[in-house]
Amino acid sequence: MSTKDQLLMSLKAGKGSWVSGEFLGRNLTISRSAIWKHIRTLKDEGYIIESSRKKGYFLRQMTDSLLPNEIREGLKTNVFGKRDIVYFRDTDSTNIRAEHLAAEGAPEGTVVIAEKQTQGKGRRGRYWFSPSGEGIYASVVLRPRISPHEAPKLTLMASVAVAETILSLTPLRVNIKWPNDILVNGKKLAGILTEISAEMDRIHYVVIGIGVNVNMPCESFPSDIRNLATSILLETGEVSQRITLLRTYLEWLEMYYEMFSVGGFHPIMNRWKQLSDMPGKQIRVDLIDHTHEGVVQDIDEDGFLILKDHEGNLRKIISGDITLC
């Protein structure tokens, strides 16, 4: 543990009371100026610390940053986030960072977090709005022993994990829209982007990225997405602890991933169906060069959408943009 972490631990241990500089100096065997340096770093990291010449230091408020050490504290997983959590205040895209790490051999369960993404990625090369400190932008590296053929199931798995997270921590009713959106009252609250590197019949690695709109106020959203997107703050009127949401997500994701490894896709598919109201809905599917319309029948065992078109034909929808009519 670094001296800075020891210092932080001492402040946390003195919960709600002042900790004298003398005590800290003696305990950690560091100088007054070293204490000052570490306090400054902690403040930079978002911890709110008061200081007084007479009384010493007082940890007024924990940081709101998604710092690896804070995430790990109380994280009830076996693998995810237990070894490597890579943290960025600001990066291009957590998926891009996670892919680089995975290509270099990062193990399953490696987590990449950013406070802000400058090139947050949505599906199909689109942009994911990722303002600093207001959302969760996180990617997890997986190395499942499945064929690339089965990768779409992992997107549905992650959708279910995100939905469970929202359900377990907020009073909101969520709805999964195939393939990768989590809606609340018809607006986008979260999205999943699954990317894979594979050969024909073996996956090298999978990166599952999520973007969750947590504490964005209305004015935070650019005008072009204000009618399409929402945040937990906007829907509940309350600021949420991002770190609790993130931990809970990692726990749900690992739980469902273990379930998938042991019991296959069926339990996840069944839960997905409970969390999506798409079956029975009229939709339009826009593909590159044509459009399908029809009624959603189901998702099939591979995780694809089964559509009944107006002529009564059943179609398997593998990709495309879905509009609920």
Add this chain to the structure above:
Amino acid sequence: MSTKDQLLMSLKAGKGSWVSGEFLGRNLTISRSAIWKHIRTLKDEGYIIESSRKKGYFLRQMTDSLLPNEIREGLKTNVFGKRDIVYFRDTDSTNIRAEHLAAEGAPEGTVVIAEKQTQGKGRRGRYWFSPSGEGIYASVVLRPRISPHEAPKLTLMASVAVAETILSLTPLRVNIKWPNDILVNGKKLAGILTEISAEMDRIHYVVIGIGVNVNMPCESFPSDIRNLATSILLETGEVSQRITLLRTYLEWLEMYYEMFSVGGFHPIMNRWKQLSDMPGKQIRVDLIDHTHEGVVQDIDEDGFLILKDHEGNLRKIISGDITLC
């Protein structure tokens, strides 16, 4: 064009005759010592050039190296190899290099060549034997607008292109073994490794790598693969021009890729069936934790193998190691 390339062109233009140093110096407006420097580089690249104080320089023999400029000369493709050919005397794996280039935006048709691979990749993390100057180790970057679901079709496409190449330049009878081997007399002559980077319903890029055993003499193969592998030299008794094989492969590959883009997979599948004698054969499929045995019925429209097991059940084989019984 660089001065070195101009010098080479002058030597080629003087086909079968001496070109004087004076002529070269005047023509390219360079000094005697500059000529010497470039001649040395060309010799390093494998060109056999004689020199004489009196007569000048004589291009006795073209290089056997797969140099980009030489490949391009007479290459009858529209896109593949027309823009970027990246050449290595020695690299880890052409697929690894091509993936890096593709991740940084290399366009469709980018070709990576190596004389030698130190970590030549086979399927499922295996090793591909890649001694210097004796084989073709080449990777092509593709950016097809298909879903990852369809990627296995590209492996079969490349198998057909490799088979056509061998058929059109040698008297050998080839046989494609699903999913990615080209056999001659039951031994491995070439292999294909297709790797993809994708999201759920969109491919970012595909890298198709091939390894072809061209001019390996028997003693070149390590003892553990001597009974399993063969080369064009061993089968025909003749040394082949690797550059002609490579150009021909790029031409076939592009032809089939265009066919795939326009007409879909059916024509390729039909040709694949003509070039494979697997249907009707007894095989064993080894998976991670179990084994299937049976008779190959067909390949299906997605490029997967359909096996009829001893109980008469039809099974779709997506992956696994195939042994012909």
